[in-house]
Amino acid sequence: MSDHAPAGVHAVAHDHEDHGGIAQYIYVFIALCLLTGASFFTYSSYWPFPKQPKIGWAFMMSVSCTKAMLVILFFMHVKYEANWKYVLTIPAAFMSIFLILALVPDVGLRGHWASEEREQYMAEPRTPAATGAKHSGPRGKKSAESHAGGESH
């Protein structure tokens, strides 16, 4: 690869060597560990929003995006690369977003258009009765809440 590259290529590649050094890698490593701890915090009993999962999801995705940016910018040295980085990454990012959006009508919203026959075999939304009927007999009465439908967690 680079062994056979013309001399000028080496010269250009070496232009980017000045990028923070080992101390910077250690700082990024510490930041990544702390951020992993922050995501894990949502799992702990100290997390203040256990009843509002959307807050936890938004928090975790923010943390993940921050971690990803740290890896991309400093470990993959993208921060120090020339503008070619945009040519490769931005179209790929857009294609990824379009790919996901294209799935939403047919796949994401499949529950809205399910036939009655299909619904018979689908999993039911989680209800208190499903978790609370532990080891009760087969004749146990179904609670009224179980008919009200539950929100998927």
Place this chain on the structure above:
Amino acid sequence: MAEALTHAPAHGAGHGSDDHGHAGGHLTLQYHPGLPLTNGKLIVWLFLSTEIMFFAGLIGTYIVLRFGAPTWPFPHEVHLSEPIGAFNTFVLICSSVSIVLGLEAAKANKSSAAKGWLLITLALGSVFLGVKMYEYNAKFAHGIYPWKPHSLIYEKADLNYAAAVRLRLEALESQLQAEETALKTRLEEAKAPVDDNPQIKVIRKKLDIVTEEKKYEREAEILAATSPDEVVRHDSLEALATRIMPLAAAHGAAASGHAESEGLNEENPWLHLPIRIPGGNMWASTYFLLTGFHAIHVVVGLIVFVIMIPMTLNATRAGMVENVGLYWHFVDLVWIFLFPLLYLF
């Protein structure tokens, strides 16, 4: 550029540069590539851009499927351990640091140090895969597979589910009776006491459990098939499914207890009765697909490390270490998103 073409067209008209000089009355041109990076690095980045789309497709599909599903299993129901996932994340972050330190060592022409860092990366990648294998094994042991007939997962406690439980219990009963008969015959031929034999006792104890469960299942199934009351029909089968494997009450550490610590299947792992996990089949498909493809990428990275470690990793090979490092960071990057999506959402 125009000057270069006029005076020295043979010196690479396509790679023109302005920073040329005159030496002895002749032009001296310096080669500049179209993009300011080596061919190898360009290829790795082009490959990574396709990988971005590949994993974005997989992760995006997971997100769309997961949030479009009527329900989704809690991690404990599918035997996922958040601390183990966090540990694996930490391992991959450490491996990202070690590979980047390997690159710095190679750039500084310290081949031995570079090899050492690559060896550490290889070890960390192997730890990650080992933990993944342990996790996969926990799922397989509980009948969580992405395909039938190995998978024991049913979406809901309906008559299909009850019939599957009945068939499994009948098969177990026949198997245990056959084992008991064979052992009894052997013992009688050897004129050894039958009733005091420990193996016979174990088989009979198992048969007692199967008989009791068969009775319970039969009552539940008949009730579900005959009762005029929809609530009774529903609850009879729910109770059967809960008896075999109760669902978790809540998410994460706030859960009132780990679902896997209770239930017939947990108390008697040999039973292997069908389990009711709402959304479990889709979960298993997406989980094994995502983590499987990620694990394949880890394996490829480890193979490259094994190939590179015997090489002299000095400054001339720094480009190669950098390219492998880019790939490895990408593998880490994918896991950064997979960990919260699979373990914490």
